[in-house]
Amino acid sequence: MINERINNAYDFIADKGNFSPKVGLILGSGLGDFANTLENPTAIPFGDIPNFPKPTVEGHTGAFVFGKHKGLEVVALQGRIHYYEGYTMEEVTMPVRIMKKFGTHTVIITNAAGGVNESFGAGTLMQITDHINFSGGNPLIGPNIAEFGPRFPDCTNIYTKDLVEKLNQAATKAEITLQKGVYIMFSGPNYETPAEIRFCRTIGADAVGMSTVPEAIVAAHANMRVMGISCVTNAAAGILDQELNHAEVVEVANRVKADFTKLLSLAIEIGSGK
Ligand code: HPA
Numbered sequence: 001m002i003n004e005r006i007n008n009a010y011d012f013i014a015d016k017g018n019f020s021p022k023v024g025l026i027l028g029s030g031l032g033d034f035a036n037t038l039e040n041p042t043a044i045p046f047g048d049i050p051n052f053p054k055p056t057v058e059g060h061t062g063a064f065v066f067g068k069h070k071g072l073e074v075v076a077l078q079g080r081i082h083y084y085e086g087y088t089m090e091e092v093t094m095p096v097r098i099m100k101k102f103g104t105h106t107v108i109i110t111n112a113a114g115g116v117n118e119s120f121g122a123g124t125l126m127q128i129t130d131h132i133n134f135s136g137g138n139p140l141i142g143p144n145i146a147e148f149g150p151r152f153p154d155c156t157n158i159y160t161k162d163l164v165e166k167l168n169q170a171a172t173k174a175e176i177t178l179q180k181g182v183y184i185m186f187s188g189p190n191y192e193t194p195a196e197i198r199f200c201r202t203i204g205a206d207a208v209g210m211s212t213v214p215e216a217i218v219a220a221h222a223n224m225r226v227m228g229i230s231c232v233t234n235a236a237a238g239i240l241d242q243e244l245n246h247a248e249v250v251e252v253a254n255r256v257k258a259d260f261t262k263l264l265s266l267a268i269e270i271g272s273g274k
Contacts, residue, residue: 002090003145009049009094010101017042019066021075023271024099025264026215028080028111029246030253031231034264035078038067043078053081053091064095069265072272075099084189084210089139093218097148106163106225106271108264109216112249113209114191114236116200117181120207121235122252125178125263127167128159128228131213132184132205139214140221149221158216160225163270167227170266176259181206183230185213194238208236227267231256 013019019042027034035041046054046062055062062079081092096107109128115121144151164180171178184200186192188210192200200208207230219226233252234244253260 002094003147005051006094006097006101009052010098012049013044013064013098016044017066019075020103021066021073021099022103022105023072023074023268024096024104024107025074025076025268026080026095026107026109027076027078028211028231028253030112030250031110031260032078033257034261035063035065035076037261038065038069038074038076041065041067053087053094055079055081056085069268072268074268075102075104080211082211083135083137083187083214089137089214090142092214093139096215096218096224097222100148100222100224104224106227107215107219108227108229108267108271109212110229110231110264111209111212112233112253113183113207113230114234114244115232115239116184116197116208116236117206118239120179120181120232122233123256124232125176125256125259126181126207126230126232127164127178128183128212128230129164129180130159130182131216132182132203133213133217135185135187135213137187137214139218149223153221155217155220158220158226159228163225163227166270167267170270171263174262174266176263178263183207183209183212183228186210191244192237197236197238200236207232225271227271229263229267231260
């Protein structure tokens with residue numbers, strides 16, 4: 001039972017310190033360095049946690065890092081677990097439920113994504129306003145875990161509108177260009193075909209990726225507030241006359257690190273209610 005695994009992992013982590021992060025961060029491909037900036041960090045590698053999934057992708061080290069950012073207590077997931085690695089969606093979303101058990105009320109989910117909207121080129125930062133679950137899976141399939149939330153959770157406002165607006169204003173003030181858009185998830189691991197990208201555009205998506213949606217659904221189920229930030233690392237397939245590769249994704253994510261870090265800092269303050 002997944003709940004037993006979540007409880008065991010929680011007990012193991014809770015034993016390592018007195019943690020009560022109000023904000024949780026999930027750091028996407030090439031964006032994990034932010035966890036190294038936390039004050040007073042305690043890192044708990046996934047590999048140490050009993051019966052816990054381990055990330056297998058290059059560019060993703062796996063650890064919970066508890067610490068402070070500008071005096072605010074947070075937990076960062078450095079290296080998420082992906083559906084395409086062969087884990088179930090229940091496993092992929094274990095960290096979010098563990099955060100919930102620590103009292104986290106707001107999750108900031110980040111990712112590297114392809115730009116479907118033709119005006120979102122490499123290096124664009126996009127705030128997620130909504131998503132399309134095109135992954136073929138759903139983390140809530142199976143017996144409902146009532147401890148976390150209801151059988152049929154509402155998803156009208158997953159990416160909390162009020163927080164979207166606050167971050168938008170803060171970004172403008174800090175002179176960070178921040179777009180807004182809809183994120184669509186494919187399972188991956190292959191990048192999409194040009195035909196799939198045209199389809200994505202037709203149905204209203206602005207950015208495409210292989211993560212975030214499961215975590216956002218599980219957070220919404222548990223009545224947590226969600227902020228989503230995509231770092232567009234490339235124009236999606238078929239837009240430019242070039243092929244896509246993971247090295248480029250990581251390279252671009254690294255290139256926008258300065259603005260991304262500032263944005264994340266603002267998001268933490270807003271998410272904490274400061
Ligand atoms: N497609 C899917 N996932 C991605 C992409 C993309 O173009 N870029 C970075 N992650």
